[in-house]
Amino acid sequence: MDNNKLKMTQMPDMPKMQEMPKMPEMPGMPHWLLEDEKYSPQSDRDAFISKSIVGILSILSRIRTQDSRSTPKYSVNAAFKVAFTLLLLIMVSISQSTAFVTVIIVYLLVVLCTMQAIQIVKILKVSFIMSFFTFVILLPAALLGNTYSIVMITAKVFTSITAVNILSHSTRWNAITSALKRFFVPDIFILVLDITIKYIVMLGDFALNMLRALKLRSVGRNTSKYTSLSGIAGTMFIESKEMAEGMYDAMQCRGFDGEYHVNSHFQFTAADGAYILIQIAIIILFVYLGRT
Amino acid sequence: MIEINNVSYSYSGVTALQNISLHIEKGEAIALLGPNGSGKSTLLKLINGIISPDQGTYTFDSEEVTGKKLSSAQFTKRLHQRIGFVFQNSDTQLFCADVYDEVAFGPRQMGLSEAEVDTRVNDCLSLLGIQSFKSRTPYHLSGGEKRKVAIACVLSLNPDILVLDEPMSGLDPRTQRWLVEFLVHLNKSGKTIITSTHNLELVPEISSRAILFDENHEIVGDMPSGQLLEDVDLLKRVNLVDQYYHCHQGSDHKHFHDHSF
Numbered sequence: 112m113d114n115n116k117l118k119m120t121q122m123p124d125m126p127k128m129q130e131m132p133k134m135p136e137m138p139g140m141p142h143w144l145l146e147d148e149k150y151s152p153q154s155d156r157d158a159f160i161s162k163s164i165v166g167i168l169s170i171l172s173r174i175r176t177q178d179s180r181s182t183p184k185y186s187v188n189a190a191f192k193v194a195f196t197l198l199l200l201i202m203v204s205i206s207q208s209t210a211f212v213t214v215i216i217v218y219l220l221v222v223l224c225t226m227q228a229i230q231i232v233k234i235l236k237v238s239f240i241m242s243f244f245t246f247v248i249l250l251p252a253a254l255l256g257n258t259y260s261i262v263m264i265t266a267k268v269f270t271s272i273t274a275v276n277i278l279s280h281s282t283r284w285n286a287i288t289s290a291l292k293r294f295f296v297p298d299i300f301i302l303v304l305d306i307t308i309k310y311i312v313m314l315g316d317f318a319l320n321m322l323r324a325l326k327l328r329s330v331g332r333n334t335s336k337y338t339s340l341s342g343i344a345g346t347m348f349i350e351s352k353e354m355a356e357g358m359y360d361a362m363q364c365r366g367f368d369g370e371y372h373v374n375s376h377f378q379f380t381a382a383d384g385a386y387i388l389i390q391i392a393i394i395i396l397f398v399y400l401g402r403t
Numbered sequence: 404m405i406e407i408n409n410v411s412y413s414y415s416g417v418t419a420l421q422n423i424s425l426h427i428e429k430g431e432a433i434a435l436l437g438p439n440g441s442g443k444s445t446l447l448k449l450i451n452g453i454i455s456p457d458q459g460t461y462t463f464d465s466e467e468v469t470g471k472k473l474s475s476a477q478f479t480k481r482l483h484q485r486i487g488f489v490f491q492n493s494d495t496q497l498f499c500a501d502v503y504d505e506v507a508f509g510p511r512q513m514g515l516s517e518a519e520v521d522t523r524v525n526d527c528l529s530l531l532g533i534q535s536f537k538s539r540t541p542y543h544l545s546g547g548e549k550r551k552v553a554i555a556c557v558l559s560l561n562p563d564i565l566v567l568d569e570p571m572s573g574l575d576p577r578t579q580r581w582l583v584e585f586l587v588h589l590n591k592s593g594k595t596i597i598t599s600t601h602n603l604e605l606v607p608e609i610s611s612r613a614i615l616f617d618e619n620h621e622i623v624g625d626m627p628s629g630q631l632l633e634d635v636d637l638l639k640r641v642n643l644v645d646q647y648y649h650c651h652q653g654s655d656h657k658h659f660h661d662h663s664f
Binding site: 138140141143144145146147148150151152153154155157158161172175317320321323324325326327328329330331332333334338339342343345346349350 | 414415451453474476477479480481483484485488490492494495496497498499500508509511512513514522523526529530542556557558560561562563588589592593
């Protein structure tokens, strides 16, 4: 049978234009809608809307930048990076050697130099801020003469935060979650992590648009800001609930039975080899210097 | 009224608008066309002062809109009152407890008396045919009803310009038809209407002028809507229509239709 004919015979009969239900008459425009609005806005304390928008934008931008990043410089397998970063944190934490911590700081600064300027600024900014607060909290110890401890703990905080931030900025989050499979983390836990990252972006976009809508509609003095914000929170909750239900239904339709299998394709590269050699050197250094 | 000169904009290094120039007069009805990701929504955000140009100038009513000016609450509030924006997803625009409060949100902020607010809300609700929803919670409404409430919220501010991002998406044919007639009605009343849409069949009805974006985020066509829709080669070149779509003259109207069967 001719395919075209088959398809055409399956098409439902379209109603003729005369049979379509008639549209209700459009009512006349109210007079105020036809006049130019003479309005001078009153000032209001609503800078929090713009600040919230900027905050959400920066988080979304960071996730999206990670996703679109080409990573030739950081082609080391994520599983190695996660494992050795964890090991580095343990070694730095238990080390009592100033020399070892200093070497690690120099190593991390060298790694930082291979990254983009904007990433270097972001990483160092967080590291310095956290180190400064640690230093301030520990200042009373100086009165008791424990200056060595202050310097060491501050340096260790700086090292740990820099190492974790380098991992976070140089590795895609989905690569990190996939790498967890190598450490025998259950697949279902990896699925939850992946979905969490996905929904941070989706709900973040939704929240961003809601805040933008609030800003666009806040054309004067809002006497009930908290009501508006609670309305946004409520709508977000409903949206997330609907998304979760939608996803659950979709997963069931795709045959999800509670089991999720993460496939990781591992290929050892020269970059992996070089990275492992450097890490072994650090471990040897720790054995000789770190514990004293 | 709106003058955009050589404007470029990018999101974290990803180009969204490339050297855009545009002039829009008061009372015009304009349709923005283009494939997904071509920059239509970004241009709407720029017009509404949600973002400011990286390069070039955007002038609204003889006053340049810059990032610095957008940080002034007084300036942005007036701009947002004069340019109403209807989001593609109406859910993001509705956050009040009931439809009445939703529509009254803007007029109350404008310092109008409660009697004036009541008049505006009731006028908007009857204009959009949603008086019966007055006390209903917005998130329990259907997609078409939410869209009508979102439009009522914007209209209650009495903006000079109404900007709509994909207003027909997700609406049934009857609601689409109603919305077309409503936009024509608003335009005839003197409102400037700027609509981004993928619904080519409705373009000649909702606009007298169409602006076409290509995948390089540039404007490649700015002409009367009918003329643009007849330029099938141009529409194909920007990947807005595929080879199965074409335009032909009917007895009293023209439309695009699918020959894929």
